[in-house]
Amino acid sequence: MKKRLYLELENCIGCRSCLAACTQCGGHEQRNRNYVYDVNPFVNRQTMPLMCLHCVNPACARSCPAQAIQIHETGAVLSALVEKCIGCQNCTIACPYGIPKFDTEQNLMYKCDMCIDRSKDGIPPMCASVCPSNTIQWLSDEEIEAKQRQFNLNNGKWVTSMPYLEGETNVKVNLPGILQGVTKLF
Amino acid sequence: MQRDKFFKEIENVRHPNETLIKTHCAYCGMQCGMNLRVNTQTNKIVGVEPRYDWPVNVGKMCPKGVTAYQQTNHDDRILKPLIRDDASLKGTTKGFREASWDEAYDLVASKFKELQDQYGKDSLSVFSGVSMTNEKCYLTGKFARVAMQTRYIDYNGRFCMSSAAGGFLRSFGVDRGSTLPWTDIHETDCLFIAGSNTAECHPTSMFRVWHVQERGGYLIVADPRETPIARRADVHLDLRPGTDLALANGILNLLIQNGYADEEFVNDHTNGFEETKELVKEFTPEYTSELTGVSPEKIIRAAEIYGKAPNAIVMFARGIEQQHKGVDNVSAYTNMALVTGKIGRPKAGVATFTGQGNGQGGREHGQKSDLLPGYRKLTNPKHVEEVCQVWGITPEEMPQPGVSAYEMFELMEEKTIRGLYLLCSNPAVSAPNQNFVRKALKGLDFMVCSDFYLSESAEYADVILPSVTWSEDEGTVTNLEGRIIKINKAQEPIGESKPDWQIQVELAEKLGRGKYFSHLKTASDVADEFRLASKGGYADYYGATWDKIDKQDGVFWPCRDENDPGTPHMFLDKKFYHPDGKAKICALPYRPPAEEPNEEYPLRLTTGRVVFHYLSGNQTRRIQFLRDMCPEPYVEVHPETAAKYHIEHEERVRLFSRRGEAVYKVKITEAIRKDTVFVPYHFGHEQSINLLTIPALDPISRMPEFKACAAQIEKLEMKKVQ
Ligand code: SF4
Ligand code: SF4
Ligand code: SF4
Numbered sequence: 001m002k003k004r005l006y007l008e009l010e011n012c013i014g015c016r017s018c019l020a021a022c023t024q025c026g027g028h029e030q031r032n033r034n035y036v037y038d039v040n041p042f043v044n045r046q047t048m049p050l051m052c053l054h055c056v057n058p059a060c061a062r063s064c065p066a067q068a069i070q071i072h073e074t075g076a077v078l079s080a081l082v083e084k085c086i087g088c089q090n091c092t093i094a095c096p097y098g099i100p101k102f103d104t105e106q107n108l109m110y111k112c113d114m115c116i117d118r119s120k121d122g123i124p125p126m127c128a129s130v131c132p133s134n135t136i137q138w139l140s141d142e143e144i145e146a147k148q149r150q151f152n153l154n155n156g157k158w159v160t161s162m163p164y165l166e167g168e169t170n171v172k173v174n175l176p177g178i179l180q181g182v183t184k185l186f
Numbered sequence: 187m188q189r190d191k192f193f194k195e196i197e198n199v200r201h202p203n204e205t206l207i208k209t210h211c212a213y214c215g216m217q218c219g220m221n222l223r224v225n226t227q228t229n230k231i232v233g234v235e236p237r238y239d240w241p242v243n244v245g246k247m248c249p250k251g252v253t254a255y256q257q258t259n260h261d262d263r264i265l266k267p268l269i270r271d272d273a274s275l276k277g278t279t280k281g282f283r284e285a286s287w288d289e290a291y292d293l294v295a296s297k298f299k300e301l302q303d304q305y306g307k308d309s310l311s312v313f314s315g316v317s318m319t320n321e322k323c324y325l326t327g328k329f330a331r332v333a334m335q336t337r338y339i340d341y342n343g344r345f346c347m348s349s350a351a352g353g354f355l356r357s358f359g360v361d362r363g364s365t366l367p368w369t370d371i372h373e374t375d376c377l378f379i380a381g382s383n384t385a386e387c388h389p390t391s392m393f394r395v396w397h398v399q400e401r402g403g404y405l406i407v408a409d410p411r412e413t414p415i416a417r418r419a420d421v422h423l424d425l426r427p428g429t430d431l432a433l434a435n436g437i438l439n440l441l442i443q444n445g446y447a448d449e450e451f452v453n454d455h456t457n458g459f460e461e462t463k464e465l466v467k468e469f470t471p472e473y474t475s476e477l478t479g480v481s482p483e484k485i486i487r488a489a490e491i492y493g494k495a496p497n498a499i500v501m502f503a504r505g506i507e508q509q510h511k512g513v514d515n516v517s518a519y520t521n522m523a524l525v526t527g528k529i530g531r532p533k534a535g536v537a538t539f540t541g542q543g544n545g546q547g548g549r550e551h552g553q554k555s556d557l558l559p560g561y562r563k564l565t566n567p568k569h570v571e572e573v574c575q576v577w578g579i580t581p582e583e584m585p586q587p588g589v590s591a592y593e594m595f596e597l598m599e600e601k602t603i604r605g606l607y608l609l610c611s612n613p614a615v616s617a618p619n620q621n622f623v624r625k626a627l628k629g630l631d632f633m634v635c636s637d638f639y640l641s642e643s644a645e646y647a648d649v650i651l652p653s654v655t656w657s658e659d660e661g662t663v664t665n666l667e668g669r670i671i672k673i674n675k676a677q678e679p680i681g682e683s684k685p686d687w688q689i690q691v692e693l694a695e696k697l698g699r700g701k702y703f704s705h706l707k708t709a710s711d712v713a714d715e716f717r718l719a720s721k722g723g724y725a726d727y728y729g730a731t732w733d734k735i736d737k738q739d740g741v742f743w744p745c746r747d748e749n750d751p752g753t754p755h756m757f758l759d760k761k762f763y764h765p766d767g768k769a770k771i772c773a774l775p776y777r778p779p780a781e782e783p784n785e786e787y788p789l790r791l792t793t794g795r796v797v798f799h800y801l802s803g804n805q806t807r808r809i810q811f812l813r814d815m816c817p818e819p820y821v822e823v824h825p826e827t828a829a830k831y832h833i834e835h836e837e838r839v840r841l842f843s844r845r846g847e848a849v850y851k852v853k854i855t856e857a858i859r860k861d862t863v864f865v866p867y868h869f870g871h872e873q874s875i876n877l878l879t880i881p882a883l884d885p886i887s888r889m890p891e892f893k894a895c896a897a898q899i900e901k902l903e904m905k906k907v908q
Contacts, residue, residue: 011396013385013414015797020249020811024233026201042825042835043856045414118199129236130247132389133396150400179418185375185402186494 002074003138005114005128006147007049010176011135014038014047018127018136025115025126033079033101033112034127039176046176049135051127052077052099052112053169060111063094068109075170076114085109096166144172151178189241190369192393196238196245203227206235207676211251212317212656213800215363215540215666216390218243218251222657222676231258231657231676241739242368242665248389250800253809257655258677262639262808264652265681269293276646277628287682287692290649294607295696297632297648298334301605307585311338311594311603315610316346316548317801318686319661319673320727321709323544324559324716325687326609327552330585332577332702333694337585338603341553342611344591345618347545348554348887349507350538353516356886357524357770358756359763360724361561362668362743363546365535365756366499372397374533376404376495378488380423380430380519381505381893385414386797388503388539388666404491408433409505410792411822411864412857421488425478427792427862428779428894430506434518435776436474437489439466441525446493448527455760456524458771465773477776479859492522497533504541504794508892510780510882517772524771530757540666542801543656547664550725551716555588559716560723569723576719578702590888592617592881598626609636609653609686614643615802615870618879618890621846636686641804642870652683659685661709662727662735667754669740670730687712721746724763779894780882783861787843787896789827790859793867793875794893803868819873821850821899822864828854831899840900841865846877849902863897 014036022032034051058077061069068084069091071077080091080100087107091100100111115125124138131137139147151174198206198221206221219240223233234255236245267290268282275281285293301309312330316323330339343351347363354361371377372394385392395415399405407419408430416422425433441447442463452459471482478485492498500523506515520536528534540546551559552573559576562569564587574581589597595617597603606627617623627633627646635647644650658679664670679685684692687709694703706712713732721728729745730752741752762769783790798816799806806812821841823833833839835854840847841863849872850865858864865875880895 010418011392013389013392013797015248015385015389016815017247017249017252017389020252021247024235024252026199042854044412045417045855045857047414121197121199123196123199126236129238129245130252132243132246132248132392133385134393179399182400182402184404186496 003122003124003140004144005054005125005171006137006139006144006174007171008135008137008174008178009048010174010178011133012036012047012049013133014045015132017130017132018049021126021130026117031110033110048176049127050097051171053097053171053173054114056168056170059094059096060091060100063090065090072116072120074114074120076116076119078113078116079111080109082108147174151181192244193241194238194244198235198238204232207674208237209657209674209676210663210671211247211543212254212257212805213250213543214388215542215545216243216388217543217663217665217671218247218390220247220251222255224676229677231255242667243390246390246393249798249812249815250806253811255657256809257805258657259680260808263680263683264638264640264650265683266652267682268650270648273648277624279640279645282650290651291693291696294634294649294693298605298697301631305604307335308337309603310334310336310605310607312336313340313591313594313606313608313611313613314553315342316542316544316553318544318548318610319659319663319709320544320547320551320670321661321712321716322686323548323553324551324719325690325706325712327559328577329690329694332579333690333697333699334607335585338555338588338594338597339553340555340588340591340594341548342591342613342616343542343545343549343554344888345508345616345890345892346504346541347507347538347549349512349884349889350516351549352513352884352887353520356513356772357517357520359769362756363540364537364667365529366532366537367667367669367742367754368394370533371395371499374398374403374497374499376406376492376498378406378492378498378500378522379415380408380502381507382501382503382539383409383413383415383505383794384539387541387795389797391539404495406488406491410859410862417857421484421491423480423484423488424859425480426859427790428509428891429478430509430515431511431518431774432469432474432477432776433480433485434515434521435466435774436469436471436478436485437492438462438518438521438525439469440471440486440489441493441522442466444489444493447525451527452525452771455762456769456771457766458773459525462521462771462773465775479861493526495528498528499534500536501539503539505893507538508889509894510884510891511777512884512889513886514774518774521771524769530760532755535756537666544663546666546668547662547670550664551720555590560720560727561725562723572722573719576715590883592883592888592890595623595626598630604631606630606633608633608643608647612641612643612802612804614641614646615804615874615876616867618876618892619845619881620874620877622881636689637804638683639804639808641802651689652681653689654679654683654685658683659709661713662730662732664743665740667742669742670727670735670745671740672732672735685709780891781844781880781894781896783896787898789897789899790862791841791843791878791895791897792862792864792893793879794864795868796866799866799868801868802870807868819850819866819869819875820853822853822855822858824858824860825854825856827860828852831901833899833901838902840902841878841897842900843878843880843895843897845880848872848875848877863899867892
C-alpha cells in the first residue's frame with residue numbers, strides 16, 4: 001500500500017529529532033536536509049518542521065538546466081545527481097519553500113530525497129520514524145482521508161493545506177489549528 | 187507482544203556490512219527501544235536504526251536518543267586509568283598521567299586502607315548514580331558495604347526521584363513510578379500533568395499525550411512556564427514555583443465539595459479521608475489563587491474536568507518533586523486519584539516521569555543510604571538478615587544507614603568523610619549550592635572517580651578509572667513504567683575501559699574482600715545474585731530472567747517467580763501495600779518555598795532541562811548535533827520583567843542569589859511568569875546554575891529545592907550610544 005509523508009504542524013514540540021535522524025538514513029552523509037522553525041519565539045513555543053513537499057510538478061526540477069534533479073517512480077523528488085549538477089543554484093531560488101541546500105565545497109545541491117532507500121520499500125523515512133510528537137507521519141491515502149474527515153471545522157472550512165499549498169504536492173500538510181474541530185468527550 | 191494503535195509492522199533497513207543490536211537508549215527513564223548499527227568488519231557502532239516493534243516508543247526517539255550512539259567511540263573517551271600525583275591541581279583537568287590498572291588499583295587500595303586505619307571505616311564514601319544497569323546499581327551497594335565496609339553510600343537519585351519514592355511509599359506503601367503501563371496513556375480521558383516539561387524531558391510520551399486531545403480528551407498542565415506541552419493544554423495552571431501543595435489541596439477541596447469523591451472506594455480502600463477533607467477546606471479557589479498566582483477560574487475548571495473524567499491519569503515530575511516539600515507534593519497530587527477512586531484500573535492511575543534511565547531500578551536495590559536490595563530497609567533486622575545470607579556476611583558486619591547525597595558533602599567539609607569513590611554521577615554540576623560542594627570535593631584526602639569522559643567532577647579526582655558506555659556492557663534497567671528491560675552489548679569496550687561491576691570485583695580483591703566478589707565473572711553472574719537478593723522484597727525481581735524479558739518485551743515488577751508474568755497494572759485488586767491493604771489519603775498543611783522573594787532578591791529562580799541535553803550534560807555536551815542546538819545556558823525572562831531591568835534579548839546579565847552568581851544570555855519569552863526566571867542546569871564550571879540553587883532539603887526524601895529560590899538580575903552592559 002502506497003504511503004505518503006503527512007505533516008500535522010500543530011503537534012510539533014521543537015525537539016529537532018527529525019534533523020538529527022535525517023543523517024541516519026545511510027545515503028545522507030551526515031548532513032540533514034530539513035528545517036525546524038520557531039514560529040513566534042518571543043511569544044510562545046510553537047515550532048514547525050519544513051521539509052521538501054515533493055511537488056507533483058516540482059519547480060526545482062523544472063528550473064534545473066542540467067536535468068540533475070530526477071523524480072523517482074514513487075513521486076519522490078531526488079537530490080541532485082553528482083555527475084549532472086553544475087552548481088548553478090537555480091533550484092534553491094525556484095523552490096517556493098526554500099528547500100534545496102547547497103554545498104559550496106562540493107559545488108552540489110542536496111535536498112530531502114524522502115530517504116528513498118527506505119521509502120521505495122514502504123519503510124518510513126527517518127524523520128517520520130523518530131518524530132516523538134507524531135508531527136511527521138507516514139500514512140496511506142485512506143488514513144490521510146480519515147484525518148481530513150476528523151479535522152473538519154465547525155465552520156465548514158478545512159484547517160488544512162489539503163489538497164495542496166502552491167502546486168499539488170505528494171506530502172500532505174495540516175496547518176496549526178486542527179484541534180478546533182474536535183468534539184470533546186464530555 | 188503488546189500492540190496498540192500506534193504499532194506498525196515495519197521491517198528494519200539493513201545496510202551492507204552491518205548488523206543491528208536491539209537495545210535501549212542511554213538516557214532518560216523512557217528507555218526508548220533502539221537498534222544500534224554495528225559494522226561487521228570493524229565491530230564498531232556506526233549508527234542507529236529505529237526499533238519499531240518496541241511497544242513503548244514504537245521507533246520514536248528524541249534527538250538525544252538518535253545521537254546517543256556517538257558516545258561510544260567518541261574522541262573524549264578515557265582509554266586508560268589516570269593518576270594525578272600533584273594534589274594541588276585538583277579542580278582542574280591538569281596533571282593526570284596514564285597508568286596501568288594494577289597501579290591504579292594498588293593506589294586506591296592503599297589510600298583507602300590508610301584512611302580507614304587512621305580515621306575508621308566510615309571515613310570512606312561512595313557516591314553513585316542510576317544511569318546504569320540494575321546489576322551495577324546492586325553491586326555498588328554491596329561493594330560499599332562489603333568491600334569498603336562503610337556506611338556512607340548514597341546516589342544522585344536524591345536529586346532526582348527520591349521525593350516520588352517517599353510520596354508513593356507514604357500514599358501506597360510501595361514505590362513503583364507508574365501504576366500503569368505507558369500504553370494506557372493515550373486511551374485515558376484526562377491527563378493532569380504537574381511539573382513535567384514532558385515534551386522536552388520525555389519527548390516520546392508526546393504522541394500519546396496529543397492523542398488524548400485528538401480523541402476529545404483533556405490535557406491539564408501545571409507549570410510556571412508555558413512549556414511546549416502547556417502550549418496546547420486545555421487548562422494551563424501557571425503557578426508560582428514552589429506552590430504546588432496549595433494547588434493540589436485547592437483542587438482536592440473542589441473535588442470533594444463538588445461531589446466527585448468516590449465514597450465507596452474511599453471507605454473500603456483508604457485511610458485519612460476525613461482529616462484531609464477538613465484540612466483542605468481552607469483552600470478555597472480564592473485562597474488557592476492567592477498562594478499560587480493561578481486564577482480561581484482556571485483552578486475551578488481544572489477540578490471540574492478531572493472530576494468529570496471517566497478515566498484520568500495524574501502525572502508529575504521533578505517540577506513538583508525537587509522542592510523541600512517534594513514528598514508532600516507527590517502525596518497531595520496522588521490524593522486526587524485516591525479520593526476520586528481513579529486508580530487501580532486500566533487507563534486511570536498515577537505516574538511520575540522517571541528522570542534517569544534506571545531511576546526506578548537504581549533506587550530499589552541498595553544504593554540509597556538506608557536501603558538494601560529488593561527495597562529492603564537497613565533498619566529492619568529481618569531485612570538485614572535476608573541480605574546477609576546472600577552476601578555471606580553476618581548482620582554485625584552490615585554497616586549502619588548513612589546520610590543523603592547532599593549531606594555527604596557536608597560530612598566531607600567537616601572531615602568526617604575523607605575519601606570518595608564516585609561513579610556514574612557528576613555532582614560538581616548537578617548538586618545544589620556548588621560553591622560549597624566544590625570546596626568539599628577539593629578538600630578530600632583522596633578521591634577516585636570512574637567515568638568514561640573526564641567530567642567536571644572527575645577534575646577533583648586523584649585517580650580516574652575508565653568505565654564503559656552503556657553500549658559496551660549488558661544488563662537490565664527498569665524504565666519509568668516499572669518495566670524491567672534488557673540493555674544489550676553492541677561492541678567490546680574500547681581502550682582499556684571496563685564495566686563498573688568488573689572494576690568493583692577486581693578492586694574488592696585488592697581490598698582483601700575478594701571472596702565475596704570473585705564468583706562474579708560476567709554481568710549475568712551479577713544478575714543472578716541480584717535477582718536472588720531482591721527475592722521476597724517489595725521490588726521482587728526474582729522471576730525477571732533475561733530470557734523472560736526478551737520473550738515478553740520486558741517484565742513489570744513485582745515478578746516473584748518463573749511462572750509470574752509480572753504486574754503491568756498495580757492495585758487491580760484494590761489492595762495497596764500498607765499492612766492493612768489500604769492506601770493513605772494525606773492531610774498536608776501548606777508550606778511556602780524555603781526562600782521567598784524579597785526586595786533584595788525579588789525574582790523566583792527555577793531550573794530544568796532542555797530537550798537537547800541530559801542531566802549534567804557530561805555526555806550530551808560532547809555530541810556535536812546537541813551542542814550545536816544548545817551550546818550554552820541562558821536565562822528565560824518575561825518581556826515585561828526584562829523591560830523593568832532594561833535588558834534585551836541576547837544581552838548578557840549577572841544572575842545571583844544568596845549563594846552564588848553566574849552570567850547568562852537573556853532569552854526573552856512571554857511563555858514564562860513575570861515573577862519567575864528559568865535557567866537550564868546542564869552546564870558546568872562558571873555556567874552552572876547550581877551555583878545559585880538552595881540546599882533546602884525535604885525532611886523525608888532529602889531532596890534539595892532545585893525548583894525554587896530567590897534571585898536577582900543585574901545589568902552588565904551599558905547600552906551603546908548611537
Ligand atoms: S521531530 Fe517532530 S516534534 Fe521534533 S522538531 Fe521535528 S517535527 Fe517537530
Ligand atoms: S518542495 Fe521545493 S525542493 Fe521539494 S519538490 Fe517542491 S520545489 Fe522541489
Ligand atoms: S532520551 Fe529519553 S525520550 Fe529521548 S530517546 Fe532516549 S529514552 Fe527516548
